[in-house]
Amino acid sequence: MQRIDVHPTHTHGKFKLRRGNPAPFGATFVPGGVNFSIFSSHATSCTLVLFEKHAPKPFGEIPFPDEFRIGNVYSMIVFDLDYENIEYGYRMDGPNNFQEGHWFDKNKVLLDPYAKIIGGRDVWGTPPDWDDMYHHRARIAFDDFDWEDDRPLEIAPEDQIIYEMHVRSFTKHQSSAIKESHRGTFAGIRDKIPYLKELGVNAIELMPVYEFDEFENSRPNPTTGETLYNYWGYSTVGFFSPKAGYAATGKFGMQVDELKAMVKELHKNGIEVILDVVFNHTAEGNERGPTISFRGIDNKTYYMLTPEGYYYNFSGCGNTLNCNNPIVRGIVLDCLRYWASEYHIDGFRFDLASILGRDPWGAPLSNPPLLETLAFDPILAKCKLIAEAWDAGGLYQVGSFPAYGRWGEWNGKYRDAIRKFLKADTTVGEMAQRLQGSPDLYEGAGRAPATSINFITAHDGFTLMDMVSYNGKHNEANGENNNDGSNDNDSWNCGWEGETDNEYINALRHRQIKNAIALLMVSQGVPMMLMGDEMGRTKYGNNNTYCHDNELNWLNWDLLKQNNDIFQFTKNCINFRKAHPVLRNTWHFQNRDYVGSGYADISWHGTQAWNADWSEDAKAIAFMLCGKHAKGGTVEDNYIYVATNVYWDALWFEIPQLPPGLQWHVFANTAMASPEDSWTPGSEPVLQDQYGMLVGDRSTVILVGK
């Protein structure tokens, strides 16, 4: 039988139309045409605006007939569109009354919040035409990518090793030695998969890849005249669209396929993809910002507003998305479902996630519906959900983020404790908690060690090399008189501020870096490292490089040769973690022997075996993991002993004895020069004295008993 729903029922000029389907929102293909659907609860009318690609003026404007609106949704099928070559937007009319929160202006062409491709910023850094009436242009996407047998990897959370990176920074530097046209793109990441594999990480976490505007607040550097950009991209223009400027094929409008091809290839190599997503605010900024989309579609629904009509600013970026409004919850859920199903994304890290738990007036909710919805969503069921469990409004929820058994957290307390410990500034008691996966924060609420995303460095703040090279931040290049960026860095310059030729200081810095990496990789929970820390990347003391499209952000691959000892050490530590399930437990230690091995699952030691010094001024701690308790006693592993001495002199450590027949072998000793600072699994030499060893000043030793 011939379908009858492919026939137009209405016309508008040359356009043939039919009543549309309100769901799904956005532009979707239907037989013979395209279905356009958009929500607005306060608009009085809506017009679809059609452009040919890049054309300055529209070729058609189609008002939605009244009978095409169902509830608060305008929907319409337009037939016979050349969907390869069109861009579309909307005009909305309605009240324009600041105090009441309405910003309708039918003179503006608005971006569809559900746009799957956004044109207009096709090539990174190309200055836009400021006279363009419609900057960010919705296009229609196809879902015909050939995924073959690919699907999200579903690596167990505790087995993940995350590498946080910026798409452009990773390969933009000429030293990346890839094709020039691939540098700084998704294709460039694909070219570097062999490197990521060699390093051993099994998840990359991409700083924002949703379409953003690098020209948002762009300005000349007051000193050099160089353009400063919105480089990091924490300011979303479109939640459903990949950043065109991050695709080598963006100029062809093929960014969707290029990103999918990257995900598919990473999956083939056992590497997951986690997206850093920013739902706390949008690129429309405060009252003085541009009208791009939400503001002109339904300002009062999408944003949190004060009674006077101003924007609440819990994000520190001018506006706050009204995430616990049911409409906004809907778009967040639709968005994440889309990325999980259409792009096979493995997980999401939510920027300033505490905002997602606030009510429309900013008060923290005890049972935030958005967080609950995401936790129980069937499509997101296997995705990792990771919260940055604080916001710019002062809500700090590390250890108390509403998790519903699903959410992990960037563990800021882990970062702070390890940094302080490395410079002998924290108690060993707190260190013991952090090394165990922070049971003090998570165990009581029934949350597993993998809840804790352990990190020492991230994009925000010092790199690991800078953490051991600078006492203070040096952000002058940002042009804000060094007032931006965090002042709480818990860093130590090892005796000289910045770069030096002093061999002793440089050796100490390398040792401190290795101590940090070693502790990160033997901690329970999920290690996350920052791009380039494995090769001693520096940003010259700038701890807030959000605006630099230059060598402050671009990874210099020559460092791989220069600091090869750090790379080899990191690689060995990652392999060590992967080889030992006892480092990746699914549940917290019980501090007792529940398998009858004669050893507790974890035991604590000091310079004397079985006698840890928990005093406030203790500068050394050691612990032993019993391999027979690995993964709750379900897997057999070796014994592991870790001793760390943050004192400025070497200390003699007495070592706990192994069961008969087993011997301690040295996996790592950060006091040793490369290549004897670490060993590949299976090649670890036997420790000469099985009863004790000297642990050098500010050094860490890891032994494996087998």
Next chain:
Amino acid sequence: MALDLTLTVENEIAKITLAGELDGSNAADFKTKIEEAAAAEPQKLVLYMNDLEFMASAGLRVLVFSKQKMGAGVDVYVVGADEMIIETIEKTGLHHSLIIQETFA
């Protein structure tokens, strides 16, 4: 922009030659040609692109369509395409489904 398309089927091999510029305005013609080729139920589909000067995203879409239309058992060859076209095919991951060659013997 002009696109010349010719289709021949010999010995269960369908050959389509493309010359000119393949973009959104003529991609549908290319798609129709693929459908014609598929109707002949060939063992192989060979797309000669030596004289293709430009391919827009619409053309890449049709390449995706060609593989899906012909089915898993039929190899699709892209022959003689210039470097920029091959690069785009590679960057978007299509090279996993297509066989890219300089010549077809």
